Amino acid sequence: MSEVDGQAIEPQPPILSFEDAGRVHGTGPKAVRALGPVRIDVRAGEFxxxxxxxxSGKSTLLSLAGALDQPTDGTVRVQGWDLSTLSAGARAALRRRTIGFVFQDLNLLPGLTALENVALPLELDGCPLREAREEALGSLERVQMDRLAHRFPDDLSGGEQQRVAVARAFVGPRALMLADEPTGALDSVTGEMVMRLxxxxxxxxxxxxxxxxxxxxxxxxDRVLFLKDGLVVDETRTPSASSTATPLPDA
Amino acid sequence: MSVRHSLLAILAERPAHGYGLKSRFERDTAGIWPLNVGQVYTTLARLERDGLVVPRDDGGGARQEWRITKPGRAALAAWYDAPVAGDPPERDELAIKILLAVATRSADAGRILQNQRTATMRRLQEYTRHRREADPERELPWILLLDAFTLKAEAEIKWLDRCEARLGRRSG
Structure with a gap:
């Protein structure tokens, strides 16, 4: 806890945390450690x-963060919830309401328009149709795709489909996006547009x-974590904007 | 870097004096390679000796303007026409460091690779931050340079990863 102007400020809890969490596949001499134990805190608004x-354990890390898999040791928390203490139903609900996934193959449903794709997670969660569509349109607007909301995925470019996938990941209250090589199929300029987004x-x-x-x-x-053999071996942060040093290549 | 040809390139557009050449060069190359004005004057003297530039009749001293000659334009065109030689590469300190660490076992190559990757990643993050802040209309030279630096840093990280994989395979 820190103090600002004499007022105690509660530090915001991390939206995602790995508390000595790890995952071992199998048991006994055949056991293979896929991840950890690792300690990672991700704060709201962090990239x-x-x-x-x-x-090295990257995909395992993502599966644990998304409650698709359970740690064999330690605790994984999303918005403070210990995922292992939640019922399967509660975990599924947390996944629908809080977590959006973006994979390389996007998983947009070809029979649904961009808008319907984005609205789907909310509808599955019992949100009234009209409200779900409104939220979806808002989310598409944030990625500048509202204009193409009624197109089907096949009528969109790779970059546009990617935008729709981002809109779906962040639809409604969803605050945490887990992305696995989302730019794999895109050319470098489009890939950079997605990063900007x-x-x-x-x-x-x-x-x-x-x-x-x-x-x-x-x-x-903001931060880059390097995994090797299931452990975080390194971490770099983006230099703060106040640093004025001119970047020079090695001469 | 060829200061000679850089000055010829600027003079090919219009005559300029020494200090003007310095500021124009720095502006067009995003201020990344500062030129000292003494170097500009020495280079101009050599270019004049070789008949590639001549002083304009009037003026003199620091305000002396220079203009490119016909042989100067030919030398400039030859420079532009010749692709930059990439082979053999310049002496590369990082490569030498890693090769020697591996060959002589005088240091832990894995640690060197990891330290370097951290440093290069940080540099890459800084380039990206500058690109985010750059104005695409007014800062085109800067953005083109940042693209070049970014891709070089990215290649360096890929190479470090590959070294790590090859060394891991050898020891494992």
């Missing part, structure tokens, strides 16, 4: 990138955890 070679969402208070192989995409994040 965190996770890098590391194949098999994620950056903007974080600057507006949403949170992104991005798994990527691409260092230049990772460099859009």
């Amino acid at each position: 965190v990138a996770v890098m590391g070679p194949s098999g 994620l950056r903007k969402q974080c600057d507006a208070g949403r949170t992104v955890v991005l798994v990527t192989h691409d260092a230049s995409h990772a460099s859009w994040a």
